[in-house]
Amino acid sequence: MCGIRIRLGLLGADDSLPIIQAVVEEYKELVCFPVVYWDERDILDLMRPLAAQVDMWLFSGQVPYSIAKQSGEAGVPLFYVPHTGASLYRTLLQAHYTKQIPVCKLSFDTYEHGEVERLLEEAGIHEPVLYIKHYEGGISAQELARYHYDLWKQGKTKAAVTCLRTAHLEMEKIGMPVYRVLPARSAVEAIVQTIIRTGEMLRVQDAQIAVQMIEVDSMTATSPETFSSDEIYKMELKTTEKLLQYTKKVQGSLKSVGPGRYVIFTTRGALKEMTAGYKTIPTSREMTHLYEEVVACGIGIGRTAYEAEIQAGRAFLHAKHYGRGAWMVAFDDGTIAGPLGKEEQIHYSIGNEELRQLAEHTNLSTVTLGKLQAILRRRGTNEMEAHELASDLQILPRSARRILKELEAAGLAEAIGETSPYPRGRPRKVYRIFL
Template sequence: MKVRVGLIAVEDNIDFIAKVLGEYQEIIVVKINHTKEEELHSLMSEHENSVDVWLFSGYSPYIYATRIPTAHPLFYFEYSGSSLYKSLYLLLKEKGLNVNQMSFDTIKSEEIETVFKELKMSFDESRVIENIENLDKVVDHHKRLYENGDTVIALTCVWNIQQQLLELNIPVERITLAVSSIKATTNLLLRHMEMEKFKDTQIAVQMIEIDSLRNRNNYIDTSDELHHMEMRNVSDLLYYSKKINGSLKEIGPGRYAIFSTRGMMKNVTKDFTEKFSFKSAKSLNLDVVISGIGLGKTAYEAETNSLKALHNAQQRGVGSWYVHFQDKKIIGPLSSSQLTIMDSDQEKYKEISNQTSLSLNTIINIATAMKERDEDTFTANAMANALSIQPRSARRVLMLLEQAGFAEKNGEDQALKQGRPRKKYKIKFK
């Protein structure tokens, strides 16, 4: 599997990152240089069809890009303690600076504290600003500490902040990414893309219900005429089935099932948002078609879900298409300005979200991972893989779930011969 990675980075680190990514045989690097976040919209639009996933050199351009429409997932590199070590070494050893004379941004205070503890140095949290969504506030943070005489140099992970501080004649050092940080994010990215590819091979079943009598303005004189109309409908459905590499099965008067794959169904419905357009249809009119699409690991599961989706479409009325996913999420009606996402467990997940302060999306993703793994026990690493987040963020998720009573410690996993055993947590969403 070859993955085209759209690497969006600034000039001073794009070649370094691309070199590390080049070690992965699965990756084709598409280098996209930028200097200002305002450029991202045009750059991403220009390369939308030449990449499979976006990868940003930092959090600031990533958070800006989340507001830009794209069909591809987004990832960014996190600046960790290992990224800080190199810069600290140069400043402490070669320039003889005191760590208490420095201000920091981006890297989480607990990571900086861990680094300083290992170096047997004290640490003042007031010199760190973690939230960099507002770059002006970050610049003001460094500027205020410098002008008050609390610091003599700023350490930043953001190129734009470095440039602004240089214009203000404030000494600044850019923290560069550690190779280990680049590889950790890249491995998460590849696992995510592999999972998406696996999803595309899932079975999809589309139930279609047609009332042929509605499909004609003029009065039908004979049963032969009605029969010929239904034959033309079948011809149109066979054309549609061919477009999605599927097989058509008649399951009753005016009711049909098409067996295909999630990937093909996703393509023809434009990521499950629109009905397929029968442009060359001889007889079939989408306005009289009721349809339910079901997805699953097995044909039985997909067929069951398609019938549930069809039931939603029937309740909505003639011309409605709904999709029922394996994780119980339901989307519909397709091609409608009132397209909505529902979940049979939505209210339960909302309550868990409220009690844990975790986002509803995170709760749903955890529930989905439990169904896909057929397992309710996770280590921090397993949770990180399931949610495509860093292990430290996964530990926080598990901690919040445990505090609210939705997870409990369930033994330890000695995955490695060396190192501490990994705690296992049993998730309790039922």
């Protein structure tokens, strides 16, 4: 993060965003960038233009938060304002006391059943809660609206209570009685305090040591006619000089660890800034001259210098797998991201306990399973065929087929059909994967 203040992206519905923004603007530690959304499908497109300008995101509810989190695109801390009991009090006052609608004739969403019952007990309302649509993560406005509408149409309810603005608008459109739960000021203040504490922690993290491991090939910069040992030695010196200039740019120190391999010790914050939050290859003048010579680069983030160096080596090996010139990052939470600078990047886990357990039941590594999990999340579907998997993993189709067969044998995938991309070609099996 740059400066003392936290640049906070605010993304929410038109009616909840002003409430959140009013609280955020009272804190001098925060500078906010408000964005209104009207359709969940637009959330990622609305976030992308601000990707380089914000240090964190705060969402008005768990649905937009879940969409952003599952995409893996943000690369910065994400938060949302939970709909607490205080949020529901005002809505119940309007529906139950003002409009005299029995609680048993109301349908709710988002909240857990026990949470609503406790709130009613505190409010002195002794009526059963019959209809609640609780969900984890994201959900479409249409699905929520359909749940409430079906109950209302069947005469089981007289009105709906929803936490999702887009579902609220859907129900209003069809003329159904609906009440909207807005965020409570106390809930916003609580999450803002968490954001500020997170900002303080990240500033400490930015000062931690990070390690960059690079392999270069000086021969790339030589002409085909220049093969004398003296000329090659001169090229290696020039390459080292370029690396020293880049090292100075990131305020680090350079160490040679073998022929053509170097390690740069710098800070987490410097590398984060140089790579735009671990998304791109550094664009500094010193690094530009080295692009053609870089064979692979791994960036390691760890809690100690030793751990960061181990992580850098791990990222370096993954970069070599992706091909010449690839840059990868290994984080201290057991995840790997990259290749940096590429349009199609994946962020996958290699230290996940669940993946380790799955790996024990197959002949696949946690790395392969982590990559597959990230690919499915990015594609937004759990159905694919071998050629698609091969393209995403940058492996041969026969290797992709072997992976799918391993998953099928372990009960983690099933063949659900075939597709024929070419009129005369062999049909390709389509698999549904359960990760």
